Amino acid sequence: MKFLALVARRLGATLVVLWLVASAIFLAIRAVPGDPAEAIMGGPGSQASEQALAEARAAYGLDRPVLVQYAMFLGRLAVGDFGTSYSLKRPVAEVMGEVLPPTLLLASCALLTAWLLATIGGLLAVRATALGSALGSLAEIVAAALPHFWLGSVLIMLFSTALGWLPAVDTGTPAGMLLPVLTLALPLAGFLTQLLRDSLATALGSDFVLAARARGESKTSVFFRHALRHSMLPVLSLSGWAFASLLSGAVVVEAVFARPGLGRALLSAVLARDIPMVTGIALFSAAVYMLFMTLADAIASMLGGRVHAA
Amino acid sequence: MKTRRLFAHLAAWLFLAVLALCALAPGLLAPGDPLAIDPAAAFTPPNLTHLAGTDESGRDVLTRIVHGARPSLVIGLAATGLGMGLALILGTAAALAPRWLDGMLLRLLDALYAIPSLLMALLIIALTGPGVGPAIIAVGLSTAPGYARIVRTQIRTLKDSAMIEAATVLGRTGAQRTVHHLLPNALRPLLALVTLGIGQAVIWASALSFLGLGTAPPAPEWGAMLAAGRTYLHLAWWMSLFPGLAIVLVAAGATAIGRALGGKVRAL
Numbered sequence: 079m080k081f082l083a084l085v086a087r088r089l090g091a092t093l094v095v096l097w098l099v100a101s102a103i104f105l106a107i108r109a110v111p112g113d114p115a116e117a118i119m120g121g122p123g124s125q126a127s128e129q130a131l132a133e134a135r136a137a138y139g140l141d142r143p144v145l146v147q148y149a150m151f152l153g154r155l156a157v158g159d160f161g162t163s164y165s166l167k168r169p170v171a172e173v174m175g176e177v178l179p180p181t182l183l184l185a186s187c188a189l190l191t192a193w194l195l196a197t198i199g200g201l202l203a204v205r206a207t208a209l210g211s212a213l214g215s216l217a218e219i220v221a222a223a224l225p226h227f228w229l230g231s232v233l234i235m236l237f238s239t240a241l242g243w244l245p246a247v248d249t250g251t252p253a254g255m256l257l258p259v260l261t262l263a264l265p266l267a268g269f270l271t272q273l274l275r276d277s278l279a280t281a282l283g284s285d286f287v288l289a290a291r292a293r294g295e296s297k298t299s300v301f302f303r304h305a306l307r308h309s310m311l312p313v314l315s316l317s318g319w320a321f322a323s324l325l326s327g328a329v330v331v332e333a334v335f336a337r338p339g340l341g342r343a344l345l346s347a348v349l350a351r352d353i354p355m356v357t358g359i360a361l362f363s364a365a366v367y368m369l370f371m372t373l374a375d376a377i378a379s380m381l382g383g384r385v386h387a388a
Numbered sequence: 389m390k391t392r393r394l395f396a397h398l399a400a401w402l403f404l405a406v407l408a409l410c411a412l413a414p415g416l417l418a419p420g421d422p423l424a425i426d427p428a429a430a431f432t433p434p435n436l437t438h439l440a441g442t443d444e445s446g447r448d449v450l451t452r453i454v455h456g457a458r459p460s461l462v463i464g465l466a467a468t469g470l471g472m473g474l475a476l477i478l479g480t481a482a483a484l485a486p487r488w489l490d491g492m493l494l495r496l497l498d499a500l501y502a503i504p505s506l507l508m509a510l511l512i513i514a515l516t517g518p519g520v521g522p523a524i525i526a527v528g529l530s531t532a533p534g535y536a537r538i539v540r541t542q543i544r545t546l547k548d549s550a551m552i553e554a555a556t557v558l559g560r561t562g563a564q565r566t567v568h569h570l571l572p573n574a575l576r577p578l579l580a581l582v583t584l585g586i587g588q589a590v591i592w593a594s595a596l597s598f599l600g601l602g603t604a605p606p607a608p609e610w611g612a613m614l615a616a617g618r619t620y621l622h623l624a625w626w627m628s629l630f631p632g633l634a635i636v637l638v639a640a641g642a643t644a645i646g647r648a649l650g651g652k653v654r655a656l
Contacts, residue, residue: 091495091498094495094499095495095498095499095502096499096502098495098496098498098499099499099500099502099503102496102499102500103511106511106512106515107515219640219643219644219647220636220640222643223587223591223636223639223640223642223643224636225591225594225595225632225635225636225639226595227594227595227598227599227611227614228614228628228631228632228635228636231614231617231618231621231628231632232628232629232632234621235621235625235628235629239621239622239625246621246622322502322504323504323505325504325507326504326505326506326507327506329506329507329510329599330506330595330598330599333599334618344507344510345510345599347514348510348511348513348514348601349518349600349601351514351515351517352514353514353515356510356511356514357511359507360503360507360508360511363502363503363504363507364499364502364503367502367503367504368502
């Protein structure tokens with residue numbers, strides 16, 4: 079089974095990458111000046127007593143030799159223990175379990191919306207006139223250049239303040255999800271449409287499309303059965319990157335729409351210099367990225383196989 | 389089609405020229421003081437004296453946008469320079485190194501690439517604390533792995549080219565070949581990528597300021613201005629609309645120019 083071998087190899091590579099990410103973070107924490115014990119006690123301004131600092135060091139194992147700390151760090155990570163949040167004084171894994179579902183929901187909806195928009199954009203581009211295609215290409219560039227934090231504000235001003243159709247903050251209802259999802263999806267859709275349009279143009283000019291037409295297949299059938307399927311490959315293989323970029327975007331979007339989630343938790347952790355929390359979320363994102371890459375490759379290899387068979 | 393494309397390129401370059409003027413001599417375009425407050429004129433909607441309105445302290449938004457070009461561009465350029473510099477070192481090293489070292493560097497780049505850019509930037513800021521310097525380092529380091537992978541591919545392709553073979557036959561040393569042939573030829577296609585990257589870096593830098601982790605208010609910086617505008621979103625739409633337009637114009641302009649330079653759009 080070539081397919082299983084591919085998945086196994088990718089999972090192995092994932093573990094190596096995660097180990098490297100964890101080590102890089104561990105090294106970076108040690109390389110930066112500043113006492114982690116101070117961060118635990120509420121930051122440099124808290125003027126914690128020497129005794130309290132010593133107790134915090136002992137409690138978090140910061141008084142042990144660096145190599146021992148490294149081994150402890152990796153050992154705990156291996157069993158899914160990301161440590162205890164400095165600012166919330168709760169296990170990082172527990173906090174992440176709470177904030178993850180809303181962010182995953184948001185990112186998945188945004189990814190699906192972006193795909194849908196990109197497919198529609200790609201379909202329109204194929205039939206467009208010269209002027210239409212120039213306008214479309216401008217729209218893609220602008221969409222891809224839209225920063226989430228601004229797009230969110232503009233959508234609020236338009237649909238909430240001016241038109242009053244949708245709530246400005248996330249109310250937990252489907253209507254409240256609409257603006258955050260659009261904010262995340264539009265820039266990504268811009269990127270994906272550029273990609274899809276390029277590869278559709280290549281596919282439609284290729285021999286297998288000509289051959290299918292020569293066999294007497296209709297234009298529509300050739301488009302959907304051959305060209306579109308072929309062109310989805312690069313878009314799919316980019317989806318791992320896309321999902322990871324959506325996690326980045328979630329940090330901003332959740333702040334703009336006052337929506338609870340991983341991004342909000344990360345932002346407050348960064349502001350509090352809560353290293354275990356930030357480390358946990360970064361490692362988790364890296365794992366999600368690698369997982370998506372593996373999945374996208376697996377799907378691409380299946381799709382690719384059929385394309386060649388067809 | 390060809391004239392239209394030429395026109396688009398001209399427009400993009402003209403825009404960048406205006407932008408450069410904003411960054412180098414903001415006083416020429418907006419003679420006012422970007423920090424001068426005028427509480428009586430707070431929240432003035434756009435009119436003839438204040439083309440983009442005023443903010444909560446009565447400061448002129450357009451003046452602040454013009455003066456904000458410098459910090460935003462400086463962060464964008466410095467971060468891209470840092471990222472590209474690191475990428476050239478790492479990418480060249482990986483491409484020219486023996487296989488085992490190349491493999492290790494590639495794994496390391498994969499690892500760094502696996503953390504989404506903004507998350508990596510946040511991770512760095514969590515370690516260093518907020519500020520302009522950390523924002524530059526954060527954005528620069530987070531873009532380096534993507535660039536480095538492309539540099540490596542470029543150099544590896546060139547390494548086996550007839551040009552390098554000829555240079556070897558002519559008796560050039562490894563260092564001479566790298567400096568005179570490999571790097572210049574690898575850099576040319578990267579130029580398009582760098583242009584695209586600057587646009588993205590400006591967005592990320594302003595995102596950090598928007599989140600309160602980069603330039604601090606009341607300094608005129610586009611992201612920080614948007615953060616201030618968000619509080620008054622229902623009251624003063626102009627405070628959010630115009631600084632954001634500036635960011636979009638820079639990012640879209642950079643993309644257009646990057647494409648004009650012959651770069652394929654690669655999502656980084």
